[in-house]
Amino acid sequence: MLHDREADTAPRPGPRQAPVLAAVALGGGLGATARYAASLAWPTGPDAFPWTTLTVNVIGCALIGVLMVAVTETGRATPPLLRPFLGTGVLGGFTTFSTYVVDIQRLIERAHAGTALTYLALTLAGALTGVWLASAGTRKALGVAA
Amino acid sequence: MNWLLVLAGGMLGAPLRYLTDRAVQSRHTTGFPWGTFTANMTGSLLLGFLTGAALSSHAMLFLATGLCGALTTYSTFSYETLTLSRTGAGVHTIANALGSVLAGLGAAYVGLALAQSLLG
Numbered sequence: 001m002l003h004d005r006e007a008d009t010a011p012r013p014g015p016r017q018a019p020v021l022a023a024v025a026l027g028g029g030l031g032a033t034a035r036y037a038a039s040l041a042w043p044t045g046p047d048a049f050p051w052t053t054l055t056v057n058v059i060g061c062a063l064i065g066v067l068m069v070a071v072t073e074t075g076r077a078t079p080p081l082l083r084p085f086l087g088t089g090v091l092g093g094f095t096t097f098s099t100y101v102v103d104i105q106r107l108i109e110r111a112h113a114g115t116a117l118t119y120l121a122l123t124l125a126g127a128l129t130g131v132w133l134a135s136a137g138t139r140k141a142l143g144v145a146a
Numbered sequence: 147m148n149w150l151l152v153l154a155g156g157m158l159g160a161p162l163r164y165l166t167d168r169a170v171q172s173r174h175t176t177g178f179p180w181g182t183f184t185a186n187m188t189g190s191l192l193l194g195f196l197t198g199a200a201l202s203s204h205a206m207l208f209l210a211t212g213l214c215g216a217l218t219t220y221s222t223f224s225y226e227t228l229t230l231s232r233t234g235a236g237v238h239t240i241a242n243a244l245g246s247v248l249a250g251l252g253a254a255y256v257g258l259a260l261a262q263s264l265l266g
Binding site for chain 1: 148149152153154155156157158159160161163164165186189190192193194197207210211212214215216217218219220221222223224225227228243246247250251253254255258
């Protein structure tokens with residue numbers, strides 16, 4: 001589709017607030033449910049390395065890298081509710097920061113400080129690398145300048 | 147039942163994060179993602195409190211897995227951290243990454259301590 005870039009960058013009213021909130025809520029519910037499903041499918045005990053939450057967080061970070069390049073960097077119009085639904089909603093609800101820190105806290109309290117520190121660093125590194133590789137790959141695939 | 151509790155918690159937590167982010171981001175002009183930071187700290191404090199509150203498993207699915215899980219986010223946190231590094235804000239990048247993790251841990255400990263002193 002031919003597109004006027006000016007029209008995209010000029011201020012314009014966003015979608016109305018109620019549909020955005022509904023899209024975020026629906027996406028957040030779905031994302032949280034998917035995370036819960038992963039925790040049931042691959043449970044990790046209170047003394048174990050939290051592989052499931054780590055994997056969920058890294059996958060969610062890679063996917064937001066793809067989404068944000070596709071939505072904000074191509075200059076093409078995307079449906080206005082796509083980012084609130086998929087980004088803020090689904091991926092925001094799928095990934096979790098609170099479980100991450102409370103799992104670190106629990107591992108420390110149960111005398112697994114080494115596991116706690118490894119988990120802390122590995123999640124942070126995996127998440128940032130995930131966003132970086134996925135966004136760079138998406139730019140390349142869509143022919144967007146970095 | 148369990149699925150519905152997580153779904154309902156997520157449907158509440160995600161819009162709360164969105165509204166928190168909007169409210170915080172409209173009140174400062176710095177390039178620092180204080181909105182996501184605020185949502186993540188609030189959720190970490192609340193989850194720390196909940197872990198010390200000995201609630202039923204149903205309440206935990208709704209409040210912990212659903213609400214706190216969706217109120218906080220790792221994906222936006224990582225994306226914003228990487229955006230800070232791409233815009234050359236090196237100090238902000240490290241401050242956001244390490245500051246969020248350390249402050250989040252601190253918030254979880256405060257929440258746990260609150261639960262133990264209030265309910266213990």
